Amino acid sequence: xxxxxxxxxxxxxxxxxxxxxxxxxxxxxxxxxxxxxxEQVPTLIMLTAxxxxxxxxxxxxxxxxxxxxxxxxxxxLTLFPMMIFCILLMLIFLGDATRLIGMRPGA
Amino acid sequence: xxxxxxAVIPASLWEGGQSPYKTxxxxxxxxxxxxxxxxxxxxxxFAYTYCRVATPNWPTPFHFSPSIIFSSIMTFxxxxxxxxxxxxVHSMNQGNRRAAAGWILGTMxxxxxxxxxxxxxxxxxxxxxxxxxxSNEYGxxxxxxTFFSLTGLHMTHVVIGLVYLGxxxxxxxxxxxxxxxxxxxxxxWHFVDLVWMFIFPLVYLMSAKI
Numbered sequence: 001x002x003x004x005x006x007x008x009x010x011x012x013x014x015x016x017x018x019x020x021x022x023x024x025x026x027x028x029x030x031x032x033x034x035x036x037x038x039e040q041v042p043t044l045i046m047l048t049a050x051x052x053x054x055x056x057x058x059x060x061x062x063x064x065x066x067x068x069x070x071x072x073x074x075x076x077l078t079l080f081p082m083m084i085f086c087i088l089l090m091l092i093f094l095g096d097a098t099r100l101i102g103m104r105p106g107a
Numbered sequence: 108x109x110x111x112x113x114a115v116i117p118a119s120l121w122e123g124g125q126s127p128y129k130t131x132x133x134x135x136x137x138x139x140x141x142x143x144x145x146x147x148x149x150x151x152x153f154a155y156t157y158c159r160v161a162t163p164n165w166p167t168p169f170h171f172s173p174s175i176i177f178s179s180i181m182t183f184x185x186x187x188x189x190x191x192x193x194x195x196v197h198s199m200n201q202g203n204r205r206a207a208a209g210w211i212l213g214t215m216x217x218x219x220x221x222x223x224x225x226x227x228x229x230x231x232x233x234x235x236x237x238x239x240x241x242s243n244e245y246g247x248x249x250x251x252x253t254f255f256s257l258t259g260l261h262m263t264h265v266v267i268g269l270v271y272l273g274x275x276x277x278x279x280x281x282x283x284x285x286x287x288x289x290x291x292x293x294x295x296w297h298f299v300d301l302v303w304m305f306i307f308p309l310v311y312l313m314s315a316k317i
Contacts (some may be wrong), residue, residue, distance in 0.1 A: 101162075
């Protein structure tokens with residue numbers, strides 16, 4: 001049993017206080033998002049800020065809660081660059097969405 | 108397993124006989140699922156955003172009370188359940204199955220609270236705002252279609268996660284399964300949490316009634 005827990009301590013780089021800190025940061029960022037939603041800012045700036053904060057939150061969850069920070073770099077490089085690339089490719093359609101308003105009859 | 112082989116990492120890491128990711132196959136399989144599932148959710152989020160940008164009078168039915176308050180509490184539930192899931196994996200790594208089962212039950216409680224609050228929020232939209240999947244008073248039926256598909260798929264994931272954790276929990280209590288199995292279940296649960304971190308601001312906060 002004792003050897004088992006020694007291995008476990010060795011395997012995991014983050015401790016319980018670290019997880020608690022990440023949790024608090026995630027809650028604070030969520031609070032900032034709700035606050036931002038009620039500020040009178042242009043839609044595009046608001047969208048950028050909210051997506052930016054969400055990406056930070058996602059990165060924290062992936063790095064600490066999902067242990068990606070303590071995995072091999074090869075695993076990260078295999079999974080994430082192509083996923084981010086595919087998601088960015090979906091942005092291609094958004095240009096059409098902005099043109100669609102002007103193409104409506106009577107617009 | 109092959110601790111001797113993985114202890115020494117030769118230059119020919121990718122030529123076989125090695126574990127290039129130094130992780131077990133279940134975990135890698137779950138990661139592949141998560142990556143593909145994240146693309147599914149991205150597509151739905153983009154569909155929602157596309158419709159929102161392309162529609163001039165997009166509905167903003169989310170009042171501060173109850174919608175935004177409820178969805179904020181739901182976010183809190185999911186984030187907290189992620190923390191308890193991390194604690195479950197931690198306890199399991201320490202060999203403390205009893206504590207691990209307790210933390211998993213706590214995680215399930217957070218998930219169940221999320222589902223109950225979300226259904227409540229759906230009923231509020233349907234009854235008070237008269238928004239269904241096919242029609243609403245704003246004359247933008249696409250809002251209901253995209254909103255209910257996106258949040259419905261997410262809620263399905265949460266429910267599947269509850270079943271998954273229930274199976275893991277009873278197995279852990281009976282002394283079955285290893286720490287890595289709990290960790291793989293944790294990966295799934297964190298992913299469900301992670302997706303909500305995008306749905307909450309992009310769907311709820313961007314359409315809040317000010």
